[in-house]
Amino acid sequence: QKEVEQNSGPLSVPEGAIASLNCTYSDRVSQSFFWYRQYSGKSPELIMSIYSNGDKEDGRFTAQLNKASQYVSLLIRDSQPSDSATYLCARGDDKIIFGKGTRLHILP
Amino acid sequence: EPEVTQTPSHQVTQMGQEVILRCVPISNHLYFYWYRQILGQKVEFLVSFYNNEISEKSEIFDDQFSVERPDGSNFTLKIRSTKLEDSAMYFCASSGGGAYNEQFFGPGTRLTVL
Numbered sequence: 001q002k003e004v005e006q007n008s009g010p011l012s013v014p015e016g017a018i019a020s021l022n023c024t025y026s027d028r029v030s031q032s033f034f035w036y037r038q039y040s041g042k043s044p045e046l047i048m049s050i051y052s053n054g055d056k057e058d059g060r061f062t063a064q065l066n067k068a069s070q071y072v073s074l075l076i077r078d079s080q081p082s083d084s085a086t087y088l089c090a091r092g093d094d095k096i097i098f099g100k101g102t103r104l105h106i107l108p
Numbered sequence: 109e110p111e112v113t114q115t116p117s118h119q120v121t122q123m124g125q126e127v128i129l130r131c132v133p134i135s136n137h138l139y140f141y142w143y144r145q146i147l148g149q150k151v152e153f154l155v156s157f158y159n160n161e162i163s164e165k166s167e168i169f170d171d172q173f174s175v176e177r178p179d180g181s182n183f184t185l186k187i188r189s190t191k192l193e194d195s196a197m198y199f200c201a202s203s204g205g206g207a208y209n210e211q212f213f214g215p216g217t218r219l220t221v222l
Contacts, residue, residue, distance in 0.1 A: 042216075043215050046212060046213075094139075094156055094163065096143075096211055098150050100150045
């Protein structure tokens with residue numbers, strides 16, 4: 001059973017545009033959802049956490065959670081070349097279950 | 109800013125040998141985790157540790173694996189008899205707990221089993 005699903009990409013977005021990353025999950029129990037960024041050969045870096053339905057904004061990042069639809073998304077505004085990475089959607093209240101990640105490529 | 113550290117950054121070992129991977133979690137964190145990532149695959153949970161005992165472990169974490177917090181700062185993962193398929197990046201993570209369990213990852217140890 002796949003628990004966290006993401007499109008593997010690559011998703012190519014022009015510099016300055018909005019990048020939209022999506023994720024669905026199958027577990028209705030988890031209360032905590034996360035977006036991690038992972039550069040090639042590096043460890044996951046927590047960029048957003050969200051626990052309640054609706055939007056949560058932090059700088060250029062907005063996470064959206066819809067528990068009824070079991071859907072989480074991440075919007076990156078004013079995309080920069082340094083945003084090029086793999087974005088991991090994850091859920092979990094103790095152990096974290098990760099998706100396979102979406103590769104994002106920002107085109108200069 | 110406090111961070112999780114791991115040593116060594118790269119470990120090469122022969123099949124059947126024992127390896128110990130070391131982690132220093134963030135100092136005021138109480139929950140500790142090991143994850144692994146085989147090249148090209150997703151990050152997988154191995155084990156969680158709280159109050160000096162294992163809270164949960166995955167199917168991957170069989171009798172060849174063990175964890176220990178030998179002192180107030182270190183958290184170790186031991187693989188008793190390494191197999192070729194143990195080759196992966198191993199990440200340590202720690203959390204301060206609370207309702208939402210944000211976990212912060214160390215830089216990882218790349219384990220290569222020959």
